[in-house]
Amino acid sequence: MELSTPPGRREVRKADRRRTILEVAERSFLERGFADTSMSTIAAELGGSKTTLWSYFPSKDDLFAAVLDSKIESFRTALDEALIPTGGTTGALSRFGHVFLNKILSPSSIALHRLIVAEAERFPAMGETFAARGPDRVRSRLCRYMEEEMAAGRLRQGEPITAARQFVALLQAGCYLDRLWRPARAPNTDIDGDVASAIETFMRAWGPTAK
Structure with a gap:
């Protein structure tokens, strides 16, 4: 060697x-x-x-892209490690949900998200760079997982990308939105509750016996 x-x-x-x-x-x-x-x-x-x-x-655009890449590299590795078969589908989704929410609820991620929302209209290339390097990559990785689970019969058949988008949206439906849009309030964080609720709702729609 x-x-x-x-x-x-x-x-x-x-x-x-x-x-x-x-x-x-x-x-x-x-x-x-x-x-x-x-x-x-x-x-x-x-x-x-x-x-x-x-x-x-x-250029500044290249520098901004590099900043995003540096922030998401370890995050992507953690998501890969979360989506292993141990513990079944709900176990993997729980690990993914905790990694995902802990990342996007961090102060630096919240600040970055607010920056993108505030300036993407004037600088669409910046918004595109963020979308391609952040949310698109997360959904793409989760989509591959959904496809594997559908093929194994652990999720009902359907569009994997739709399942991935819906699960991410469910994860973001709780304390993340409060933290993002209400900065003056004391942080209201219930990651365990948000992940459990997202999985319950998701499996009702996408579990192997869902109609």
Whole structure:
């Protein structure tokens, strides 16, 4: 078995620099908004030149996409691990629901969602980037799971993407909407209750004996 070569100092420094850029960019996007964040302001906060920043990311759009990718990478891995057969369909959906809600209810995710809603009308490319890298990927992964469960007879036959969309919508129907639209209120979080309710409703519609 061939061992991989550890990265050299230059590669490590470059990776560290990239992480720092993404951290500064994320903070700037959330605090200033997409419109008022520029490559110049990010470069100034980093203490370097725009040329150096451009060597990592050719444009603000590319930088924003990279911020989204950095936030969802570990999340996607957690969703993959949640959708394993252990515990049957309800067990997998419960794990998925808890991972999903804990992620989208985090302060940074709520702030990002509000940013997208506020600015997607003026910057449709930003909204498209978020949709493609976030919600679309989550639904696509869940859709594959639904397709497998339907093929195994553990869910009734139907459109897997419809089942995936409906389950995600059920998960978001409770405390997530309160947290998103009522920032002045104390957080009202009942993830366990929301997941249990979503699964009960979903299985009534999509369970193997559902009509």
